Amino acid sequence: MQDGSQTRRDQTESAAPTGAAPDELRAVMANFATGVAVVTTRDTDGTPYGVTVNSFNSVSLDPPLVLWSLGLDAFSYPVFHRAAGFAVNLLADDQQDICRLFASRQERRFDRVAWQAGPLGLPLLDGAVARFSCVFWARYPGGDHEIMVGRVISCTRGPGRPLLYSQGRFGSAAPG
Numbered sequence: 711m712q713d714g715s716q717t718r719r720d721q722t723e724s725a726a727p728t729g730a731a732p733d734e735l736r737a738v739m740a741n742f743a744t745g746v747a748v749v750t751t752r753d754t755d756g757t758p759y760g761v762t763v764n765s766f767n768s769v770s771l772d773p774p775l776v777l778w779s780l781g782l783d784a785f786s787y788p789v790f791h792r793a794a795g796f797a798v799n800l801l802a803d804d805q806q807d808i809c810r811l812f813a814s815r816q817e818r819r820f821d822r823v824a825w826q827a828g829p830l831g832l833p834l835l836d837g838a839v840a841r842f843s844c845v846f847w848a849r850y851p852g853g854d855h856e857i858m859v860g861r862v863i864s865c866t867r868g869p870g871r872p873l874l875y876s877q878g879r880f881g882s883a884a885p886g
């Protein structure tokens with residue numbers, strides 16, 4: 711026989727180890743509005759790779775560090791895992807097509823965008839509102855993702871307004 715407190719304790723204990731369900735967490739996290747970035751690198755043979763992310767953020771000013779996270783099941787994960795560095799391109803509000811391209815299964819993505827090699831030789835996309843060239847500083851396990859931390863070697867701003875992403879929709883950071 712169970713009394714009420716036993717039932718509550720059982721519910722608490724059974725809920726604690728599992729935590730929020732993936733779909734629930736994704737739906738709730740969608741309320742965190744972010745910018746959108748394409749993170750790029752090159753494989754050992756020089757082939758460029760890039761992936762759309764919204765997990766980018768600043769970490770530290772001194773030393774200058776930024777982070778983002780990449781799914782372990784991403785096609786490009788082994789390439790980023792062995793790379794010496796990465797570049798972050800913050801997309802402008804007229805670059806939704808580039809956001810979708812680098813979130814797709816499309817091959818030869820860099821044939822479809824204008825880009826230049828930056829100071830570390832890593833792809834920097836034309837038209838991005840900000841671009842960072844980084845060397846890897848640390849990688850941390852993060853469940854089904856890996857947390858990538860980079861030391862910013864150089865960063866530049868461009869014209870245009872940042873692309874925003876919230877609740878599965880795109881928007882623009884109109885001037886206030």
Ligand SMILES: Cc1cc2nc3c(=O)[nH]c(=O)nc-3n(C[C@H](O)[C@H](O)[C@H](O)COP(=O)(O)O)c2cc1C
Pocket residue numbers: 746760761762763764765766779780781783784785786787809812813814815875
């Ligand atoms: C707006 C947006 C944000 C995304 N953010 C991330 C992210 O932070 N980390 C991640 O691993 N995938 C993220 N994705 C999914 C990847 O872009 C997608 O899985 C991509 O196909 C991975 O490329 P790859 O498998 O060719 O490496 C995001 C997709 C979109 C549309």
